[in-house]
C-alpha cells in the first residue's frame with residue numbers, strides 16, 4: 001500500500017458524502033469519486049464511515065482485515081487499518097456485518113479525523129451513512145465539506161433538505177462547504193429540475209445557496225459493476241455515469257475540463273439546457289450547474 005507519510009496537520013481536505021434517504025448512491029459515488037480524484041493525481045483516502053454496515057470494501061472488491069471500528073476502539077492505529085484499494089486509492093473499511101461496535105460519538109469521530117489529518121492525503125472521501133441521527137449526526141456536525149447526494153424522487157429531496165438544514169444550522173461561521181449531486185437521473189432536464197427544486201427551497205427557508213457538483217445518470221452499467229465488485233470507473237470508464245463522476249471530481253478539485261472537440265460538443269456548449277440524455281454530451285457538459293431547468297425554478301412549493 002502506498003501510504004503517505006505524516007504531513008502537516010489539517011492538510012487533508014475531507015469531504016463527507018451524505019444523504020437523508022438511504023440507497024441513493026453514496027457509496028458508489030464515494031468510491032468512484034475517490035478513484036477519479038486519484039486519476040487526477042491526488043493522493044486519496046476513501047474512508048467508509050458507515051461503521052458495521054460498510055460497503056466500500058465489497059464494492060471495491062478488496063478485503064480489509066481491520067476497519068474503522070478497530071480504530072474507534074483503539075485496537076489499532078489508522079495506518080494499521082488502511083489497505084490498498086483499487087487504482088491506487090487507500091481505503092479504510094467500515095467493517096460489515098458487525099453489531100458490537102461502540103457508538104460513533106463526536107469525541108471518537110474527531111479523534112479519527114485528527115488521525116487522518118496527520119497524513120498527507122490530498123483528499124479524504126468519507127462515505128457516510130444515511131439520515132441525520134445516530135452515528136451520522138456527529139459526522140455531519142463535524143464536517144467542513146459535505147456532498148449531499150439525492151435522487152430526483154421527492155422523498156429523497158425532502159430528506160436531503162433535512163441534512164442541509166442540519167449542517168447549515170450549526171453556529172454561524174462554522175457552516176460547511178456544501179455540494180449537491182443528483183444521482184440516478186433519467187435525463188439532464190429531470191436532474192436539473194430536481195436540483196432547482198431543492199435549491200429553491202433551501203434558498204427560501206434556510207437562506208442557503210446550493211452548488212450542484214453533478215447530475216449522474218441512471219446507468220445500468222453501475223449495477224453491473226456492483227455485481228462484479230469492480231468500481232464503475234474501472235469496469236466501464238466511458239459509461240455515462242463514470243464520465244459524470246469524473247466531471248464531478250474535476251469540479252470538486254478545480255481541475256479544468258479538457259477542451260472537447262467535435263461538432264456535438266460545440267453544439268452542447270451552445271445549448272447547454274436543451275433536453276438531452278444525460279451522459280451523452282461528455283463530462284464537460286454533463287452537469288454544468290447553471291444549465292437548463294429554468295422552467296423548473298418557477299412556482300415550486302417546499303420539497
Ligand SMILES: Nc1ncnc2c1ncn2[C@@H]1O[C@H](COP(=O)(O)OP(=O)(O)OP(=O)(O)O)[C@@H](O)[C@H]1O
Nearest residue numbers: 022023024025026027028130184217218219222223
Ligand atoms: N447512477 C446509478 N445508476 C443505476 N443504479 C444506481 C446508480 N447509483 C446507485 N445505483 C443503485 O443503487 C444501489 C445503492 O447504491 P449505494 O450502495 O451506493 O447507495 P448508498 O446511498 O450508499 O446506500 P446506503 O444508504 O445503504 O449506504 C446500487 O447498488 C445500485 O444498484
Ligand SMILES: [Mg+2]
Nearest residue numbers: 026027050055
Ligand atoms: Mg452506502
